[in-house]
Amino acid sequence: NSYHNLGSVAEEERDFTGAREWCLKSLAIFQQQGNLHGVANSYHNLGSVAEEERDFTGAREWYLKSLAIFEQQGNLHGAASSYGQLGILARLQGHFEESGKWLIRSIVTFRQTNDEHGRQQGIGNFQIAHQRAPAEDQQKLEAQWRDAGLGEFPTSPLE
Secondary structure, three states: OHHHHHHHHHHHOOOHHHHHHHHHHHHHHHHHHOOHHHHHHHHHHHHHHHHHOOOHHHHHHHHHHHHHHHHHHOOHHHHHHHHHHHHHHHHHOOOHHHHHHHHHHHHHHHHHOOOHHHHHHHHHHHHHHHHHOOHHHHHHHHHHHHHOOOOOOOOOOOO
16 A cells, blocks of 8 residues: 555656556555455556556556456446546547546446545536537537436536
């Protein structure tokens, strides 16, 4: 856990090499212990570091590894976080329809876990994707929202 936290601090300081090294040390220990929750969190942090470095392919791979463990373990909250990061990542790459799908999964799953803060973050990220998307993608995002049964599309921040 200390290595994991040191990785987070290094990432905050934008020392991505240090962050990656600390996260990999943490990952190795969690793997040795058979601590799947720790492994998943380390993968998630490695995804965050890669995302900050604009290594979108690497970030996606790390987030998907994290997600697979969270889903396998039935950790809905961890899965919701990974869905959200995958949605942000897709938006950063201009894949707005994919972004919407991931973000809706995040919103719905955070609602299932009674995490209102996480749900609101997901809604905010969905709104950002909608605002940045071209008109045709905006319509697709609005349709995704309606199809998910989330009610009226939020037009103001964090409705």
